[in-house]
Amino acid sequence: MxxxxxxxxxxxxxxxxxxxxxxxxxxxxxxxxxxxxxxxxxxxxxxxxxxxxxxxxxSMTQYNILSTPKWVGFANFAKIGTDPLFWNALGVTIEYVILNIGFQTVIAILLAVLMQRLTQSTLLRGALLLPWLISNVIAAMVWFWLLDYQIGIVNQFIEWTGMNRIAFFGDEFWAIPTIAFVNVWRHMGYTALLVFAGIQTIPKYVYEAAAIDGSSEWNSFWRITMPLLRPVLAMVLVITVTGSFQVFDTVAVTTRGGPVNVTRVFQYYIYQKAFAEGQFGYASALSVILFIILAVMAALQLRLLRAGESDLA
Incomplete structure (x- = not known):
């Protein structure tokens, strides 16, 4: 071989x-x-x-669950454009979203920074989640009793201070802010933990270098923390805005759309059209409109906040 x-x-x-x-x-x-x-x-x-x-x-049919769906094409969508209650529900929902997201985001960022700077207690961080672990219905009922005009402890304290009682859920001015407050209270801890997780990813040497250059805590927050938190905040805003547009439980338990439609949010209007009036086809068309609104808003948020980019790279 x-x-x-x-x-x-x-x-x-x-x-x-x-x-x-x-x-x-x-x-x-x-x-x-x-x-x-x-x-x-x-x-x-x-x-x-x-x-x-x-x-x-x-959404393309006339349907009341007791009969066979009848094809009507885009008739339901054409009807939505001339429906004053639809525009009222959309306006009420936008007002609620602005209040809820504005306060919830600011408070959550503040809590996250305080957790990062002042405490390392796992017990305290876990306690922030307790309101989020409570059912929406239970949280709404508890605050409904606490803020009741006649027997609510909050109004009793207000009267004790010499001021007039406030019909938090029954007054046209206070109803939506009160509902927004209840949901801010319930969700701010969970949102704060999401933001806190994002802060944990920022390297400490960045802050140390800024401190050596003489940067104050306030300047470091605006010039380091907030820019580097952008991808996390984009994700948080998409989640919270999408959830806020679908608020239902708190309204259904407390005001039921009143007084005088000032709390008739989009989801509650869909529920009324479907289950109270039996117009399932029209309610489905409203749901499609809500789906399109949420999809467009999520895409805009991700694009404007450049969620796929990071200043750490």
Missing amino acids: STNTAVQAGRPSRRARGASSRPAGGRNELGTALVFILPALIGFVTFFLVPTIRGFYF
């Missing part, structure tokens, strides 16, 4: 080398991953994708 023949015999073939370079059990790992993904995929298709497709279909 020649030397070349012996060398070739000692080398593995290309096919053998290719087979040995593949990770062992690659197909088994893919199959295992698919098994874990399958329950979530089934849930998504069953409870999100299929209802969404059916909602788009029903």
Whole structure:
């Protein structure tokens, strides 16, 4: 046997080398991953994708659940444009979102910075989540009793200080701010923890370098913390704005859209059209409009806040 023949015999073939370079059990790992993904995929298709497709279909029909859907095309959407209650619900919802998101975001950032600067207590950080762990309905009922005009402890304290009682949920001026306050109280701890997690990703040496250059705490907050928090704040704002546009529980439990429609938010109007008046086709069209509004707003927020970019890179 020649030397070349012996060398070739000692080398593995290309096919053998290719087979040995593949990770062992690659197909088994893919199959295992698919098994874990399958329950979530089934849930998504069953409870999100299929209802969404059916909602788009029903928005093109006249349907009252007791009869067969009748195709009407874009008639429901044309009706929405001339519906004064729709525009009222949209305006009320926007007012609520501005109040809720404005106060919730500012308070959450303040709490997150205080947690970062003043305490490392896990117990205190966990306590911030307690209001968020309470059901929306329970939180609304508790504040409904606390702020009651006749027996509420808050109004009793206001009267004790010499001021007049306030019909928090019954006054046209106070109703929406009160509902916004209840939901700010419930969600600010969760939002603060999200922002706090974002602050934890900012390297400490950035603050140390700024301190050496003579930067104050206030300047460091505006010139370091806020710019580097932009991707996290973008995500937080998308979540909170989307949730705020879908407020329902607090209104349903406390004011039921009153007084005089000043708290008839978008979701509650959809509920009334569907389950109180039986106009499921029209309610589906309203839901499609809400879906489009939320999709556009989320896209604009992500684009304007440059959520995919980071100043740390």
